[in-house]
Amino acid sequence: MGKTSKKTKIIINCILSILAVIWITPVFFAVLNMFKGQVEYNKGSFWALPAGNAFADNLVYIRDNAKIFQGMLSSLLYAACGAVFAVILGTLAAYAIAHLKIKHRMFWFMVIYSGTIFPFQIYLIPIFRGYAKLGLYDTRQGMILFYTAICIPFVMFVLRNFFKGISRELSESAKLDGASDFQILIKIFAPMAKAPISVVLLSQFTFCWNDLMFGLTFTKSREIKPVMASLSLMNTGHAPAMLMACLVASLPTIFFFIFLNKNFEAGFAYTGK
Amino acid sequence: MTKSFSLKKYKDYLYIAPAVLFVTIFFISSIIYALRLSFFEWDGFSEMTFVGFDNYLKLFRDKNFLTSLTNTIIWVGSSLVLSLALPLLFAILITKSSWATGFKNIFYFPSALSGTVGGLLMTSILSIYGLPKIVGMLGHPELVRDWLAIPYVNTFVMIVSGIWQGLGLNMLLFISGLRSIDSSPIEAAQIEGAGTFQLYTKVVFPLMKNTIVVVLLMSLVNSFKVFDNIWIMTKGGPYRTSETLALTMYEESFIRNEFGRGAAVAIVLTVIVVFVSYFNIRNSFKED
Incomplete structure (x- = not known):
């Protein structure tokens, strides 16, 4: 400049x-x-x-009355499981779409990617009804399954772009040496994709941790509610405790903010959904 | 030989099967279910009654829905200006300042917090004894009231306070866009005596066209989906005056148990978002 x-x-x-x-x-x-x-x-x-x-x-209030710490433990479980499962399934799909012999790869890509195109609000009613019928409403399994599902398209999108940049000769020469497709993914592709995988892992964890809408809709009891839903239900008449809860509930994402900032300059671009 | 060949072909699809299954069960079937539901009247408990396009026709005669549609357009329109002009201005200033990394981190920081936290912080600050009191002390006592409780005004209050949290990501994208452009055309223009304003409008912005288009389309799509902030700050009230389509859908379905109507609102929102996303997707897959 x-x-x-x-x-x-x-x-x-x-x-x-x-x-x-x-x-x-x-x-x-x-x-x-x-x-x-x-x-x-x-x-x-x-x-x-x-x-x-x-x-x-105030600390006692947010622990006992608002159940913020309980909410944080629930969110930790949902966000960690959701992000890890999504990264595993998303990586498999991205690898196949970028490097394996699949017909109509653009079609399959769009099927998975379509999950992020529609406004998330449209999923609320159908999944709420489905969960109620299947007994997944207000359960930990239900929340983990949902967060896994909602993170998959984005993980697949980012990693497919990365895998596409890896030359085909690399996987073909490994194949000549007798490596299977799965070995190539685990031994060659995944280690090369360490940086983007860490970035999507953290960004998807943050997305799940910060989610309000789904946590509010798919849960009812205080033990199951994720942290942002518990936070939104706090008594606004007790603002000092509420403000403290805001800061406490943000600690993990602030930590990642500092961590991401140090390690991956470009990582920020991935955090938007 | 033939057998192992077909087995191999089948094996490759196993890699995409879990992802496809998850997306189909959770999202694609949801769209179909919501579309079907929008043609029924249903309170969630009793029998569903088929009503054809009634839900949709009623929506466009409903005052609340029209307010909500107007609010959505206001959110989208102002976010176009705010999510482009302001972050771009901040990005330019930051790249020219002497403490770029520090400023960048400070302005990005709120984006690392959740919309819920941002909304709660803003609600406290905007309540009577917060910012309104300070404005009152500066000589405007008539402004000392709860700004979020004033119908129709509160939408704008929320949009402006949303800048605090919404600026960061776009600013970051613009900073990296500014840094990656080639400096030789800029130097050439400076030698020819171009002023600062001309330099940006004639040389820098055209060079950043790609970044600007990406940010514009992304912000446009996202501004249709704002939920957390409004839900936290006003719950769409008072008297449903600050609802957007996302809020109206939630309100009709989960507060009023009008699931058919809620689904119809969701479908209207989806049609609009998919239409806008089309340009977004076409833009991001240009190279494929």
């Missing part, structure tokens, strides 16, 4: 610094208020420093 004069650079730095302060404010607001008591906050002390320290009370 062209050169920027010193004066322009200073102006730009100033504008961005002001915006950065605005950008941090909501998080600062949450941190500030999670130390306050319910009464103090409701009296309208939003921006003042906390008068006492209700941190421990």
Whole structure:
């Protein structure tokens, strides 16, 4: 890019610094208020420093009343299983579509990819009804199966693009050496795809962890509800505890944010669905 | 020989079978079920009655649905401007600043949080004693009220507050787009004396056309599907004035038990999204 004069650079730095302060404010607001008591906050002390320290009370509240930690454990199970199963099944499909002798590969690609084209809202009613009939409504198995299904198309899409970039000669020469298709996938392709596989794994985990709509619709009991659904059902009259719960529930995704940031610059582009 | 050959052919399909099975059971059959359901009247318990196109015809005479459709168009229209112009401006400023990585991380950070968390944070800040109080102290006492509870205005409040979380991804894509363009045409234009504005509109933006098209189509498709933020911030209220199609579908089906109507709304939304996605998909598979 062209050169920027010193004066322009200073102006730009100033504008961005002001915006950065605005950008941090909501998080600062949450941190500030999670130390306050319910009464103090409701009296309208939003921006003042906390008068006492209700941190421990709020922590007990989000554990016992709002069941946030239980929700986090459930979400951890659903998101980890969903992302891992989807990566396994998505990788198999991507490998076959990119490198094996399959007829109408574009058709099969579109069948799997179609899962991401339709607005997710349309799946709510049919799956809700189906789950109710099959006894999967409000169960852990039901949530894991669903998150696996919803992550598969995206995993397949990203990895197919990656596998297509690997030359055919590589797999053909391995085949001449007597390797089977499955061995080629496990021993050659998968290790080469380490970076994209880690990125989709983390991005799909984050997607499941952050999901509200499906968690809200396919579960009923507090023990089964994933964390975002529990969070959305919290009593808004107790804002300090709610803000604390927001921060606590975001810890894993913040952790991944830092991790992804360090390791894969390009990884961000994959996180959008 | 022939036998092992056909067995081998069959084996290759085993790799795609689980994925195809999952997608067919969960999604493709869902679309068919929802399409069928949209022609019935059903409360979820009693007998289903076939009503033909009644659900659809009634929708277009329903005030709530028309409000919802209008709101959806407002969301989509403003997201076109906000998801292109603002992130592009931020990206340009960041690439020219002296602390690019730091600024980039700060502006991207909210995108790492969930829509639920973003919505809850914004709800607290926008309630009376938060931002409205500050605006009141700056000399506008008439503005000290719960902004999210004002019908029709709250849609715009949500759109603007959504920038906080929605800006990050597009900004990141634009930054990498800006960094990957070839610098020689820019230098040539500068030598010929092009001003900053001209430099961007005539040289830089045309060079970034691909990134811009990808971001535009992606944002367009996503803006039809906004659910979490609105559900958290207003639940579509007050009096169903801030619903979008995604919310209306949820409201009709799971709050009012009008499953046929809900399915009809879902089908309308799907038709629109698939129409827009067509351009998106055509664009992303140009090379295939």
